[in-house]
Amino acid sequence: MKKYRIGILGATGIVGQRFVSLLGSHPHFEIVSLTASKKSAGRKYSEIVDWYMRNDIPENVRETIIVNNTDKEISRENLDIVFSALPSKLAYDIEIDLAKEGIAVFSNTNAHRMDIDVPILIPEINANHLQLVGKQKFGTGFIVTNSNCSTSGLVFGLRPLQKFNIREVYVTTYQSISGAGKKGVASMDILGNVIPFISGEEEKMELETKKILGTFDGEQIQDADFDINASCARVPVLEGHLESIVVNFNEDVSLEEINQSFKSFNGLDTNTFPTAPMNPIILTLEDDRPQPTRDLLTEKNLGMAITIGRVRRKGTSVNFFLLVHNTLRGAAGASILNAEYALQEGFLK
């Protein structure tokens, strides 16, 4: 099978490294280009990256020469797909330019997420939103985004419950430091502490969730019609965002119905979509789970599944906790799964 030629924008950050790590030996995709900031340009990837991943830097990119993020060297002639882990401001124009070049852009940044013709795609949840790229004016190129990391957990907690007529949602987060990048949170600020603020995060959760869970009528996306109230905080955890969620329904729902909805939520075919988890939602019945250090990476969960636990029903409400791996399901893994889905659906030329 033909391998698609891949570029990774912002390849030295935490999310960039996740992209490199996951794409080191992908059946359909092959890394050919890596970009980073100007000061790294022209040097070998293995020389300039401060590598945080458990597995080694893939052999085939160790010697890859870094291109400046803003260089125009990246073109349709040498690339089919770009994964973007750029800072948001920088990403805005670059992603448009690449799409205009005819490149398929899968972006982890929030630059274009709320654009009216750009989907925030999560194949298990809103696969048909991918059709929205048909409305984009880039020719063969297009932009597909994945959601913000904390949003990526929340939507898996809500999607199985939408059939019960959700009225409103309250979510409070315990977010890990890796969500802010390598140097994002100073240790003086978070050691033994909680910081009840993450810039822009609450707005993202509220807006993105309604778009992802909305309906696509062939022309545009109609947002989900329930309200979301988000409060976000940073905690001294390396990886994994935990979320405390309350869902109020307009109708009476039993605990059994809710648990059943979580348990029966279907995943994709992992043969067709190598990055997809067998089981996107893992329901735990233990008293005190999920926990970041114990449930994030297990034999059953390689980082692309959401773990849900402590499901409690109170009147017409349900409370639960949810755990998502913020740099896999919440970032690089989500973006790659989107590309796999676009490939299967015939969107990649």
Next chain:
Amino acid sequence: MKKYRIGILGATGIVGQRFVSLLGSHPHFEIVSLTASKKSAGRKYSEIVDWYMRNDIPENVRETIIVNNTDKEISRENLDIVFSALPSKLAYDIEIDLAKEGIAVFSNTNAHRMDIDVPILIPEINANHLQLVGKQKFGTGFIVTNSNCSTSGLVFGLRPLQKFNIREVYVTTYQSISGAGKKGVASMDILGNVIPFISGEEEKMELETKKILGTFDGEQIQDADFDINASCARVPVLEGHLESIVVNFNEDVSLEEINQSFKSFNGLDTNTFPTAPMNPIILTLEDDRPQPTRDLLTEKNLGMAITIGRVRRKGTSVNFFLLVHNTLRGAAGASILNAEYALQEGFLK
């Protein structure tokens, strides 16, 4: 002025040590008796306590000989007041026995909090609930409780808002490890982690809050009539419980009215009540506060004030974060303030 003779039950735990530390040089109270478990009984306090407080063990209790928690040596002849930091099960009978002896029992345990004739007293909030002790059948003795540590923060966030007709409350906590006592949380379980479960905590917050914020009609307490939905988790923080709160109102309230209500909330006279904070609610306007390591003990807050921040209004809701010192305002300090209030009101003989 006469000094009342004090006993501290469970004097070697974290809360017990806080009692000892705070009462080392109190104008009205003088420690004369300390109890602990059987294996410590008969030994000097300074020899058996694993002292966690910043200030030294008060000189006058270093040589005090520990009495077994369950001994009957503690009697009205040698004691006026008992502060109880016992485990709940152990506390149930002991506190009744001491009240029957004629002793004023100020308890930090939850054994009798929900008893129909026992107040959960917080003088700045529900001072008149103290009258409820008149319904108790212990003669001159009585039992007054303070609230659970996380409840003690929440009620300060709600009391100033009750005038706006609260419909329902959502609270999610980030609770420190000291709330579980010296050996309560193993480091293997919490380092770099969050545990989304604290046994009994959510129920306590929901029930106690409604009782504390209820009205006393001279006969009994009528619970506050709004619903409370609590989700509790442990975080790797030494001291201080942070709480994310959403209050829904039945009426429209402006952000200015809410902030004004917090700011104008009155404290007690600190001359009369030495343990009371000048200002029980500190409102912070900074982006990313309150934080446990930075706002718990400051020049303005010696651990008895609540810090509220990030007040955000959304429709008829208000969101905010709140920080309470769990072993001072949430435990020993609260209990001592209750005794000071009972003294001033003439309840101590």
Next chain:
Amino acid sequence: MKKYRIGILGATGIVGQRFVSLLGSHPHFEIVSLTASKKSAGRKYSEIVDWYMRNDIPENVRETIIVNNTDKEISRENLDIVFSALPSKLAYDIEIDLAKEGIAVFSNTNAHRMDIDVPILIPEINANHLQLVGKQKFGTGFIVTNSNCSTSGLVFGLRPLQKFNIREVYVTTYQSISGAGKKGVASMDILGNVIPFISGEEEKMELETKKILGTFDGEQIQDADFDINASCARVPVLEGHLESIVVNFNEDVSLEEINQSFKSFNGLDTNTFPTAPMNPIILTLEDDRPQPTRDLLTEKNLGMAITIGRVRRKGTSVNFFLLVHNTLRGAAGASILNAEYALQEGFLK
């Protein structure tokens, strides 16, 4: 090939869980018996264990019924080998009894480590010490120990340097909390802190190291003749002991010779010894390594290799830092490798 029947003593603790996890699918060994304390006896393993490992509880032991540690049900008729992760005091008699039964005992406890006829075996370092079991008086049974966790790192740092005539060694440790077991270190004691004391640890490092690095003359072990000065402390790290080491030589040694000795240190054949690392010593040349969170489990190091870094020469001294996985190379993994070695050498019947 015949599979040897295995019992694991103390199977519910952290080291016990490591044994279970590693032996779930071993080519030569098969778990048939698990022991734990009295209160767990008679119940299924999966019901009573608080599982901390990343991989799942192996299917074949989920239903295994726990035997009381002190029961005599474990006999030569149903077991060939026992791995012991018991507390030291409890282990002393039990291990002797099992050896007398004719069972091969591989013990992670320190009960018999310093016995004159019991080797502290590390196959890459002192393989011939295994012959010492011939001096034991247990018939076909015998006891082989592995070293204390921090010792297991130190000896790999010293063995390659012994040819240079070591005069004395200084070692200071940064030891992780998992070394003290599941409930060994309370979070109140270690969060944001360092505890400069681990009971018995310094003595173990000093004595065990000299025995392991000593020579076996066919009759007894002659301790290595250099002095070791150890200082041990606990740090808030989940897994991995870091050690700062200074070695003083009686002769002049170049930095190149030292680095070469580390690099050329040979491992065992990993086909014959499935638990052995390809490369027991990984030398890193990076400025600021090894680090517990980054170098303990990598593509090149599955927990059985030692990482050495920051090698600095000063006069006739060399300074370096060293990292060892305390529950793999320092405990369960070491013990299993010893059994694999004994099997290959014909000691298992």
Next chain:
Amino acid sequence: MKKYRIGILGATGIVGQRFVSLLGSHPHFEIVSLTASKKSAGRKYSEIVDWYMRNDIPENVRETIIVNNTDKEISRENLDIVFSALPSKLAYDIEIDLAKEGIAVFSNTNAHRMDIDVPILIPEINANHLQLVGKQKFGTGFIVTNSNCSTSGLVFGLRPLQKFNIREVYVTTYQSISGAGKKGVASMDILGNVIPFISGEEEKMELETKKILGTFDGEQIQDADFDINASCARVPVLEGHLESIVVNFNEDVSLEEINQSFKSFNGLDTNTFPTAPMNPIILTLEDDRPQPTRDLLTEKNLGMAITIGRVRRKGTSVNFFLLVHNTLRGAAGASILNAEYALQEGFLK
């Protein structure tokens, strides 16, 4: 008494804030000028500082307008003394320029520490080294430095033992993150981790210690003649450097003599020197102390005393652990004490 006019260079960093905090109400010194980087210049101190101290920003500097670090506005006409918390490179020229202006410069940076005519002063240890400023060529101005933070602990551990003929010293550190400044250590790098490298730290400890403990013959300082071998690492602790120390002597010394030397080490008169601790060395006999979270700030130690514990004698060696408050005794407090000493000795005009 006349108050000396003070400038603080680099007033917004952690050490700068310590200076401001300590000098807010000093009997002899009064802050009149604060400098910071260019982007803060021209703005009020309280508006630009991200305040980490427990006590409030002193009222008298809240409105102080920040001067650019490199501005020439600071002159002898408006200032008597400057405390420098600048980055080292920036400090080099600025400190010389200010001394030439006639200003007394007390510097916490290492820019001039090893200059032949600049003392590294610690009044309890090497008071007579202050005379060395007479060799400087700045007219009435001069430069006095205090030591690096980890050195400031080590010298208190060695000074009382110098009478016993020290042969060599081994020191391994556990250093807190505040030593690297507000943004110095990223949380991704240190949470649950140890970093065995601090740039330049080992060299500083080795060189500074020998200078501080050396003898001044009226002309120059003769370094102490024993060797120091330092290994430095960063641990996830907010404040306080712990050090593991081994001292080898050329003669036989008893444990009693060593303990006695620590206990009898004299402090300065705290009436004359308000920043000096009553007792510069606190010897603890407890098993597992000193510990950063428990011994750094206590009733007996306001941050200027060194705590020594676990003193163990082995042959002609002694091992012990030592704890120093890195931003008080190791930085701002040390510098202020030096100014108090210089004042008393008549060096301030």
